[in-house]
Amino acid sequence: MREASNRSNRRVVYETLRRKVLTLELPPGTSLSENELAASLGVSRTPVRESLILLGEEGLVRVFPKVGSFVSRVDAERVADAQFLREAVELAAFDDIPGTLDPELVAELRANLEQQREARLDLEKFFELDEAFHHGLLRLSGHGRAWSTVVAAKGHLDRARRLGLHETNGMGRFVDEHHSILDAVVAGDISSARDSLRAHLRAVFDDIEKTRQRSPELFATDDGSVPVRRSIAVWE
Amino acid sequence: MREASNRSNRRVVYETLRRKVLTLELPPGTSLSENELAASLGVSRTPVRESLILLGEEGLVRVFPKVGSFVSRVDAERVADAQFLREAVELAAFDDIPGTLDPELVAELRANLEQQREARLDLEKFFELDEAFHHGLLRLSGHGRAWSTVVAAKGHLDRARRLGLHETNGMGRFVDEHHSILDAVVAGDISSARDSLRAHLRAVFDDIEKTRQRSPELFATDDGSVPVRRSIAVWE
DNA sequence: TCGACGCTGCTTACATACAAGACCTGCCAC
DNA sequence: GTGGCAGGTCTTGTATGTAAGCAGCGTCGA
Structure with missing residues (x-):
């Protein structure tokens, strides 16, 4: 197998699986057999x-020894944990925002918001821009590298959010909130920026909670029980 | 169904290696050959x-394809990242401390402080208690589960701290600071507790910075270069 | 009807074989 | 002496073989 890519097979498989889990293309409970996946992807086990x-360490997959591996349920506790973590980190970063901002980064964030406006009806595209925006906010204070830790911890939060947003009709409101945050930061009003960001993150979380109350079956406190084995065509 | 209780070989190897890296028993730069480790530990590759x-995902080990694996250098940037993260999380948790504390947990923290006093000259024992103490502070606000994320991110910080503390003569000062924090929390003075905790964490970080300026060779911005291969008896 | 038991097929955990690349070392030409 | 090349030996990456255990289901007995 000579793929000219310097990315190892493992890296490709990991990123592919992770994306499919986060986008719910592989829904919670899906059986992930090593053999099936290997055959589907054309690599070895x-x-x-x-x-x-x-993925198991990240909490996105549960591996039951000698039984099977499954996409983990969306765990309400983990969602709340991730919410707490991201809020703590993003708000704390605002305390370290310098007096004069990096103009290039500000321009990048503004351009991102334009694209968000255009993509407000495209869930996946919007999510991608949303990620870049929040990462950019961290970079403003020089704490961009902390984003990777947040990303690794918020898999359950992202899936819960997608569960809710599949039923909404547009992310225009979020774009407005992003604008408020960035405007406050650029105006140097950090206190206002903090309030706006907190309100924004809380609003997202409230949406998730509403979804959970509407469709509790999508969520579950992960008690360690093995999901019913289903024959799911994991790959097309 | 048991998952965590059954300690697989992999779990044991992982935890053993991680401990040895964090305690500097395996110092930065040490070569970690899969074959050698497997032979030493009596398991397969x-x-x-x-x-x-x-460990590579955690940043504690760097794997260079077809070249070798090495204990990562203590990266000043990663140390700072971890400091920012833990400070953000621990301080944010104080905002959610309930009016009435869990008395059992408070007793546990007090007992922990007693042990810290006794162990103030025993580096490893003190570290263990210190970890449990800070974890306990998070549990006071119901955010105990966020600690695992902090732990996973602060490997470089812990190693840097050990580098510094190897040269000090006792952790009595830290015990006093811990007392101040807990006393303020129990007294219901969250604002004071926040100040004490921030001061404590900053003091720890300042010690690290001092060590770095005294012994810059112990730190290094990890630029991706392969360390000089050394024949180190990794295992006894 | 219902419970116990064993077989069968699946799973992951671990061991091993093979592949491919990087580095070191020593030889050789000059 | 010195530069360059080749081969040997290390490394990790991948593939595959082996072991052990759980679950589901059919069978059999009461």
């Missing part, structure tokens, strides 16, 4: 297994 | 390799 272990 | 991959 080794890189698949290593990827499942990593 | 598989669990060793999987552990190295996990």
Whole structure:
């Protein structure tokens, strides 16, 4: 197998699986057999297994020894944990925002918001821009590298959010909130920026809570029980 | 169904290696050959390799394809990132401390402080108690589960701290600071508790910075270069 | 009807074999 | 002496073989 890419097979498998789990293309409870995945992806079990272990550490997959691996349920506790973590980090970063902002970064954030406006009806595209925006906010204070930790911890939060947003009709409101945040930061009104950001993050979380009360079956406190084994065509 | 209770070989290898890296028993730059480790530990390459991959994701080990795996250098940037993260999380948790504390947990923290006093000259024992104390502070606000994320992110910070504390003569000062924090929390003075905690965490970080200026060779911005291969007896 | 038991097929965990690339070392030409 | 090349030996990456355990289901007995 000579793929000219310097990205290892494991990296590709890991990123592919992770994306499919986060986008709910692989819904919670889906069986992830090493053999099936390996056959589907045209690789051996080794890189698949290593990827499942990593996803297991991230909490996106549960591996039951000698039984099977499954996409983890959306755990309400983990969602709340991630919410707490991201709020703590993003708000704390605002305390370290310098007096004069990096103009290039500000321009990038403004351009991002324009694209958000255009993509407000395209869930996946919007999510991608939303991620870049919040990462950019962290970079304003020089704490951009902390984003990766937040990303690794908020898988359950992202899935819960997608569960809710599948039923909404547009992310225009979020774009407005993003604008308020950025405007306050640029105006140097950090206190106002903090309030706007907190309100924004809380609004997102409230949407999730509403979804949970409407459709509790989508959520579950992960009690360690093995999901019913289903024959799901994991790959097309 | 048991999942966590069954400690697999991989789990044991991972935890063993992680501990040795964090305690500097395996100092930065040490070569970690999969074959050597497997032979030393009496297992095959598989669990060793999987552990190295996990440690690589944590930033404690760098894996250079076809070249070798090495204990990562203590990266000043990662130390600062972890400091920012833990400070953000621990301080934010104080905002959610309930009016009436869990008396059992408070008793546990007080007992922990007693032990800290006794162990103030025993570096490793003190570290263990320190970890439990800060974890306990998070649990006071119901955010105990966020600690695991902090732990996973602060490997470089812990190593840097150990580098510094190897040269000090006792952790009595830290015990006093811990007392101040807990006393303020119990007294219901959250604002004062926040100040004390921030001062404590900053003091720890300042110690690290002092160490870095005294011994810059122990730190290094990890530029991706392969360390000089050394024949180190990794295991006794 | 219902419960116990064993077989069968699946799973992951671990071990091992093979592949491919990087580095070191020593030889050789000059 | 010195530069360059080749080969040997290390490394990790991947593939595959082996072991052990759980679950589901059919069978059998009461």
